[in-house]
Amino acid sequence: MFPLIDLFAGPGGLNEGFSSVTAGEGEYAFENLASFEMDAYACETLRLRETFRHLTRTGADTSGYFDYILGRKPWSEIFQGAFAEAYSLSKDKVYRKVLGEDARPDVDNIIRQKLAQQEEGSHWALIGGPPCQAYSLAGRSRRTGDATFASDHKHFLYREYLHILSEFKPTIFVMENVKGLLSSKNGDDSMFQTILADLSALPSGVRYEIRSLVVDKSPSDLAPSDFIIRAEEYGVPQKRHRVILLGVRSDVASLMPRRTLQRADGVVTVREAVADLPAVTAATSNRAPKAQIDWAAAELAALEDVAKLEPAQAVVSMQQGQRAARAYSSWIRDSNVHKPAQHQPRPHMVSDLVRYRVMTALAERLGKSPKYTDLPSALHPEHSNVTKAGTPFTDRFRVQVWDAPSTTIVSHISKDGHYYIHPEKEQARSFTVREAARLQTFPDNYFFEGPRTQQFHQVGNAVPPLLAKQIGDIVAAMLSGVKG
Structure with missing residues (x-):
């Protein structure tokens, strides 16, 4: 299995898709090493899902999980046996962290320890979507005239993602954000172009070839609109348009032919x-x-x-x-x-x-x-x-x-x-x-854990898992080609 690390994980939409990719009879393509998320309720959701994932992958009894989510038994009767063991193990895969410069030492240490447990030279993937409030059209509209908007730290949380790229050099990364990123500016500068420029000049010197998942073009020929994925074209019953970058480390890019998502035969209503x-x-x-x-x-x-x-x-x-x-x-x-x-x-x-x-x-x-x-x-x-x-x-x-x-x-x-x-x-x-x-x-x-308001919040902030699974299929195929 290919190691996977998830930043700004939310309730786990990207992770669910990638973790559902299979690589043969009874085999899974990815193993999640760590998910980082700041919201307490989302972390509880992630931990519960990791519990279910462990139970199903090991062939253990899942009845405790279903008793819990369907409210059939009290926690005291559920938290025992296979469920209790899996739930306890899940804490080593979910970390509540407010990603930023202050948290870097702790986050780096966790990732370093996780990767040290893998085979030397293992190919792995980094996934995640830095918070989008500063880029969304609605968010920008609400803060029209706000003198502090240009300096809002949310504009620059993507740098935490780039820090992990520079420090740990994953083979492939997938970065998701709102469509509004393409038109967002910080001062006179385009945020999208700023992010691309920062990706091309990572401090460690590692370089990534940025690809589109929807058009088969050379990176030098790509326009910003080529990074927009329209979810309804891929079997998601929702008109959700997002910018998704696929980055391939330059030293292995020639071994990974470009791949794009296959559009569905129609829409799901x-x-x-x-x-x-x-x-x-x-x-x-x-x-x-x-x-x-x-x-x-x-x-x-x-x-x-x-x-x-x-x-x-x-x-x-x-x-x-x-x-x-x-x-x-x-x-x-x-x-x-x-x-x-x-x-x-x-x-x-x-x-x-x-x-x-x-x-x-x-x-x-x-x-x-x-x-x-x-x-x-x-x-x-x-x-x-x-x-x-x-x-x-x-x-x-x-x-x-x-x-x-x-x-x-x-x-x-x-x-x-x-x-x-x-x-x-x-x-x-x-x-x-x-x-x-x-x-x-x-x-x-x-x-989804937490009060109903928080459940809604988690759902709205997520990447559709079915779309993420299709992206995961592509990433797994690319990594398998290099491994082979």
Whole structure:
């Protein structure tokens, strides 16, 4: 197995994909040596997943794991035998660290010890995605006019990734970030070009050939847009566009032919991802809207108006593919999980539930997600500028469309679910953690630790594991070629 080290690991999306790559009958291509992550709940998620991974790879009894994630037994009955042993071992693979200059000595020491246990000259891979808040379009928008933005340390956390490259010289690396990186600037400098320049001048002198995973071009011919991976083109039921760099150490680059991802035969839709989950409805929260109106009457009147609209012709916006859907289903489902965990909706205010129900009816009638300005005025949100021309975020309530991939699942889903409204009228509510996880391609046997808000946050911050698995297949093939 090829050693793997994961930086800025989040809940383990990249790691899950790479760790699922097989190299023959009963063999796995990668062994995770260490995952580094700052968030306490994400570390708990990573540790639990390492426990499951150890149990399945060693052929041990996994019933304790499923008892835990499905809530069938108390911890005192679960934490024994094979489960307890595997959980104890997992602590040596997950490290809660705030990556930065202060943590470098500890992190370097851990990595050095891990690599020393491998065969001398072993080829290995470094994966990870430095935090993206400083590069995302939303993050930049929120800090318009902020004089401290240019010096925000989040701009430069990628240097911790580059430090590991320089110090330990992995054979291959995979670095993921948001699409906004391509347009982000620090002062007058392009952050993307700055990162490429820093990669070409690592202090140790090690050099990497930077490749695209989507186009077969010489590195010198690559444009920034050639590094964008559109997840929906690779069997992920979500329009998630990310910048991913594949770096190959220059001394072995000639031994590794360029490889690119194979596009799926079509798209996997929201319907194919979540329609089979049990139908659930949301409770109402105690928070009352300022305007005291008869919400039931307002909803009834709005639905009567919707019924008068001319229905749109049914249009499937993207080509669907049966092979892609079957591959997705095989990846997601586990025969041990008959009723997936973490599928409880959060409560909503009555006013929002009414808006959701009317908007799902509108979406069905219009054949697309409406804007909140399409709602009757009585159902408009209580904002002073809601009816003004040029009001931003008129799509702040978004019904997801059944027969297309979803919009991007982002960490903001942890704050509210307005952008992720279930398309079925009878369920009109925001997505559950499990539905968000399905759209991110986390298997049904993947469990997220912490309160529901933190579970959402982890899901939104992750790399889709099914996409990561396809990248891992490429990296394993490349490393095998050098090893052979």
